Structures are given as C-alpha cells and as structure tokens.
Amino acid sequence: MKVLITGATGQLGLALLKQLKNTDYQVKITSRRKPQNINQFEWVYSDFSTGEGLKDAITDIDVIIHAATSPMKDSKNVDVIGFGKFLDMNLQIKHFIYPSIVGIEDIPMNYYKYKYQAEELLINSSVPHTIIRATQFHSFIENSLLSKPLFKKYFVPGDFKFQTVDTSEFAAHLIQLIGDVPKGKINDFGGPEILTLREMAELKIKVNNESNKVANLSFPGKLYRAFLKGKNTNEQQKLGKITFEEYLRNKGK
Ligand SMILES: NC(=O)c1ccc[n+]([C@@H]2O[C@H](COP(=O)([O-])OP(=O)(O)OC[C@H]3O[C@@H](n4cnc5c(N)ncnc54)[C@H](OP(=O)(O)O)[C@@H]3O)[C@@H](O)[C@H]2O)c1
Structure with missing residues (x-):
C-alpha cells in the first residue's frame, strides 16, 4: 500500500511522519519546503496554489492523508480552489483521508468557511x-x-473554550484509517478535557514557571459567542488522552 502525506512539514504532517517511520507502508510525502531527516521517504515538491508537482505526487498512490492547508494566507486558493483541482486528479485513488475541524459551520471565520x-x-x-x-x-x-x-501579560479572550488534542494522538487515529475502507464523514476526534483559554494560559504559566499574568479580552460579535459557547468542542468525543498540561510538561523530552 502506497500512502501520500500532503503538508508534510506541518504540525500534523510531522506527527504523521514520525509514526509512519515505524510502519510497513510505502510513504511518499509532499510540501513546498523539504522536511529534515526524512531520508526513508520519497519527497516531492508541490504547491496547491499553482498545481505544480501534484501529478508527480499522486503517481502510484493508493491512499492520501491530506494535511496540507494554508490557514493564514492564500486559504481560498489552497484549501478550496487548489484542493478541488487536486480532487479531480484523484478519481482513481482508493481512499482520501481528510482531516477537518470541529464546529466549522458554526464559527464565522474565513478559514473555517473554506x-x-x-x-x-x-x-x-x-x-x-x-x-x-x-x-x-x-x-x-x-x-x-x-x-x-506582552508587557508580561497574555492578552487573551480568557472565556473561550477549547478541547485541545495532541497531534500525535490524532495522527495515530488517521494512520489507523489507512487500512480501513472509506467511511464518509465519521465521528469527531476531540481532546480529553474542555478548558477555558484563561485556564490554559494559567497552566502554561505554572508549568514553565513564568512570571506572566493573564489579561482577559472580550469583543462583540458572533465569533466571540461561538468560542464562548464552545462550538469548537465536542463533549461526547473526548477520545484523546494527553491533556494540555501533560503536553506542556512532556515537550522536548
Ligand atoms: N492546527 C489545528 O489546531 C488543527 C485542528 C484540527 C484540524 N486541523 C487540520 O489538520 C490539517 C493540518 O493542519 P496543521 O495545523 O498541521 O497545518 P500547518 O501546521 O499549518 O501545516 C500546513 C502544511 O501545508 C503545507 N502547505 C501550505 N501551503 C501549501 C501550498 N500552497 N502548497 C503545498 N503545501 C502547502 C505546509 O508546507 P509548506 O509550507 O512546506 O508547503 C505545511 O506542511 C489541516 O487540514 C487542518 O485544518 C488542524
């Protein structure tokens, strides 16, 4: 089985590569920058905004995990227009695995809309x-x-709720899907606990022995209310085990 990982230099891409090193899958990877220390994998340059390199990337591929994305700039081009053209090239693929984000239809942000x-x-x-x-x-x-x-303070919308998850656990979940049949849209993969951003900032301060404080921000509008209500969380799908505090404590170990 030959697997293509797009977005190989990203947070999720790197977590996938780390675990795929220990599997028998033949792995090809693609991104614009070349990731370091990936000599066992075939790397292909590609750019979703121009389409360059994508035909080479998909040659002989059975399964794709699509971790390429452009959250900050060029989102529409990369995540919708380029993505659509990429799908048109992939009509023969056996399984296209697409990681997405909880609550995107309820949170008014351009990236989530795309x-x-x-x-x-x-x-x-x-x-x-x-x-x-x-x-x-x-x-x-x-x-x-x-x-x-900033000036020894984290200025954050402290009441926002997050259910953060460890990329390694999500990567492992995606890798399990490689050998499975395509299932359409499946249950969300959420982190183990729901915390406010203030609680997360306080954990970071505690774990890293920082002298910083937290300053609460609020602003009017639907975006604020969506994160306040935790539309980006899923109480029923607390599948990850590694908490934010454990992630902070284990970093770099
Ligand atoms: N971050 C989160 O909290 C989160 C949560 C849930 C789901 N997700 C989803 O998980 C997936 C991966 O997210 P991530 O956080 O790992 O993203 P990321 O760290 O921003 O990585 C994005 C990857 O896409 C590549 N890329 C960007 N523009 C490109 C282009 N024009 N052509 C080709 N490759 C391009 C980047 O590589 P180069 O720059 O080297 O090309 C990089 O490898 C996304 O679908 C995201 O929506 C993310």
Missing part, C-alpha cells in the same frame, strides 16, 4: 473518502494564542 467548502467538495465528488474532524491541537494554542506575552 474548510467547510472543502468538505462539501469532497462529499460531492466521486473520490472514496473519510472526513474526520479534530478539535484544535495543543501546539496550535500554545504557538498562536499563547505564544507571546
């Missing part, structure tokens, strides 16, 4: 697929919302 459009493209295509949504990754919250205190 992820939802991509899900719809896949559902309405003839490509055999599995769509699996995850909650936000621990590393995403740490590296974005809690990355840089």
Whole structure:
C-alpha cells in the first residue's frame, strides 16, 4: 500500500511522519519546503496554489492523508480552489483521508468557511473518502494564542473554550484509517478535557514557571459567542488522552 502525506512539514504532517517511520507502508510525502531527516521517504515538491508537482505526487498512490492547508494566507486558493483541482486528479485513488475541524459551520471565520467548502467538495465528488474532524491541537494554542506575552501579560479572550488534542494522538487515529475502507464523514476526534483559554494560559504559566499574568479580552460579535459557547468542542468525543498540561510538561523530552 502506497500512502501520500500532503503538508508534510506541518504540525500534523510531522506527527504523521514520525509514526509512519515505524510502519510497513510505502510513504511518499509532499510540501513546498523539504522536511529534515526524512531520508526513508520519497519527497516531492508541490504547491496547491499553482498545481505544480501534484501529478508527480499522486503517481502510484493508493491512499492520501491530506494535511496540507494554508490557514493564514492564500486559504481560498489552497484549501478550496487548489484542493478541488487536486480532487479531480484523484478519481482513481482508493481512499482520501481528510482531516477537518470541529464546529466549522458554526464559527464565522474565513478559514473555517473554506474548510467547510472543502468538505462539501469532497462529499460531492466521486473520490472514496473519510472526513474526520479534530478539535484544535495543543501546539496550535500554545504557538498562536499563547505564544507571546506582552508587557508580561497574555492578552487573551480568557472565556473561550477549547478541547485541545495532541497531534500525535490524532495522527495515530488517521494512520489507523489507512487500512480501513472509506467511511464518509465519521465521528469527531476531540481532546480529553474542555478548558477555558484563561485556564490554559494559567497552566502554561505554572508549568514553565513564568512570571506572566493573564489579561482577559472580550469583543462583540458572533465569533466571540461561538468560542464562548464552545462550538469548537465536542463533549461526547473526548477520545484523546494527553491533556494540555501533560503536553506542556512532556515537550522536548
Ligand atoms: N492546527 C489545528 O489546531 C488543527 C485542528 C484540527 C484540524 N486541523 C487540520 O489538520 C490539517 C493540518 O493542519 P496543521 O495545523 O498541521 O497545518 P500547518 O501546521 O499549518 O501545516 C500546513 C502544511 O501545508 C503545507 N502547505 C501550505 N501551503 C501549501 C501550498 N500552497 N502548497 C503545498 N503545501 C502547502 C505546509 O508546507 P509548506 O509550507 O512546506 O508547503 C505545511 O506542511 C489541516 O487540514 C487542518 O485544518 C488542524
């Protein structure tokens, strides 16, 4: 079985590669930058915004885990337009595994709107697929919302709820799907606990012995209310085991 991992240099892509090293799958990987220390895998340059390299990437492939995405810039081009063209090239594939995000239809953010459009493209295509949504990754919250205190304070919407999950556990779940039949849209994969962003910031301060404090932000609008209500969480799908605190304590070990 030959598997293609797109987005091989991303948070999820790297977690997938780490675990695929220990499997018998033949693995090809693709991204624009070349990941380090991946000599056992065949790497192909590709760009979803131009289509360059994608034909080479999919040659002889049975299963794709599509971890390429562009959350910040060029989202529409990469995650919808480029993605749609990529699907058209993949009509012969046995299984297209698509990681998505919990709550995207209820949270008014452009990136989530594009992820939802991509899900719809896949559902309405003839490509055999599995769509699996995850909650936000621990590393995403740490590296974005809690990355840089300002004047010794984390200015965050402290009442936002998150059910973050470890990328390694989500990667393992996706890898299990490789040998399975395409299942359409399946149950979400959520982290083990729902915390407010204030609680997450306080955990980071405690674990890293920081002298920073948390300053609460609020703003009007639907986006604020969606995260306040935890639309990005799924209480029924607490499948991950590694908590945010454990993730912070075990980093770099
Ligand atoms: N982050 C989260 O909290 C989270 C939660 C749930 C689900 N997900 C989903 O999990 C998947 C992976 O997310 P992630 O957080 O691992 O993303 P990420 O860290 O931002 O990585 C994105 C990957 O896409 C590649 N990429 C970006 N633009 C590209 C382009 N134009 N052409 C080809 N490759 C391109 C990047 O590689 P190069 O720059 O080297 O090309 C990188 O390898 C996404 O579908 C995301 O929606 C993420």
